[in-house]
Amino acid sequence: MKLGFLTACLPQLPLDEIAAWAAAHDYEALEVATWPSTGSRDFEASHIDVRAFGAREAEDVRALFDKHGLLLSSLAYYENNLHADEARRAEIADHVRANVDAAQLLGVESVGTFIGRHPGLSVKENIALAERELPPLVEYAGERGVKIIIENCVMEGWHPDGYPGNLAYSPELWEWMFDLGLYLNYDPSHLLWLGIDPVTALKPYLDRIPHAQAKDAQLDPAARNRYGFFGRTVERNDGWDSGWWRYRVPGLGDVDWRRVVDTLYEGGFTGVLSVEHEDPVWSGDVQRVTQGLEIAHRTLRPLIVG
Structure with missing residues (x-):
């Protein structure tokens, strides 16, 4: 197992600066963000332009990673593959293929994305839509020796009322997407606030997890007593504003990282555990973000065999 981080937390820095910082601070891998320079997400990072990428660009990226002794663990383009707008959905699928x-x-094993959701359709209707839209992407990737990995993020901000916007948030849905040939980019933080034990959920599916993310979640049960599990309703400022939990860097929330990492080892996981930094406390500028990455490193490094 290697320790890395997702570069999306540093959208203002070029990849060479991020790689130099990662190597200097004892990270071993980077999960590289590949959003287009313009799109629908307000925190997009584009550290590799996959639309203008050929053999020469691949050689340059490999040379950069070799220089710093880093592994490029996965390409990261987490978007809504079931977008309600068919034209936008087609654009997203094209960008997945470019990834x-x-x-x-690059010889990279996986590309990360979301299932997504059409908010105007029922879950069953979305599943039927996914069963039409996603198998061609799985086939395209498989023909090129690449796995498509799906993060189990709820993406509640994609739904106007804060309901799940990514139909990959529970083991029930993992089993369905595995049947489509997809893999899981396991992240325990989302399971925690859903009331799912991250370790119990992890154990049966280790053979479908080539890559994992490390993000924590901090729960506030007293606030949940006011809002309920689904979070703020009348007082919700936006789809992300639950009111009773928030994401943190590993070590500052309620995930039991000793049990998570031990379970990964017990199941034979040899991939990368990639810190996904979305901590609102350790955000705002490059210094704060990198300090958050240092906190995550201090939490996780003692648990990973060198």
Whole structure:
């Protein structure tokens, strides 16, 4: 197992500066953000331009990672593959394929994305839509030796009332997506606030987890007594504002990282545990973000065999 982080937390820095910082601070891998320079997400990072990527660009990226002794663990483009707008959905699928092409050139095992959700359709209708839209992407990736990995993020901000916007948030849905040939980019933070024990959920599916993310969640049961499990309703400022929990860097929330990492080892996991930094306390500028990454490193490094 290697310790890395997702570069999306540093959208203002170029990849060479991020790689130099990671190597200097004892990180071993980077999960590289590949959003287009313009799109629908307000925190996009584009550290590799997969739309203008060929053999020369792949050689440059490999040379950069070799220089710093780093592994490029996965390409990261987490978008709504079931977007309600068909034209936008097609654009997203095209960008997933561009990521797969870049991963093939780089010799990278996986491309990360979301299932997503059409908010105007029922869950059953969304599943039927996914069963039409996603298998061609799985086939395209498989032909190029690449796995498509799905993070189990709830993406509640994609739904106007804060309900799940990514149909990959529970083991029930993991089993369905595995049947489509997809894999899991396991993240325990989302399970925690859903009331799912992250370790119990992890154990049966280790053979479908080539990559994992490390994000923590801090729960506030007293606030939940006011809002209920679904979070704020009348007082909700936006889809992300639950009112009773928030994401933290590992070590500052309620995930039991000793049990999570031990379970990964027990199941034979040899991939990368990639810190996904979305901590609102350790955000705002490069210094704060990198300090948050240092906190995550101090939490996780003692648990990972060197």
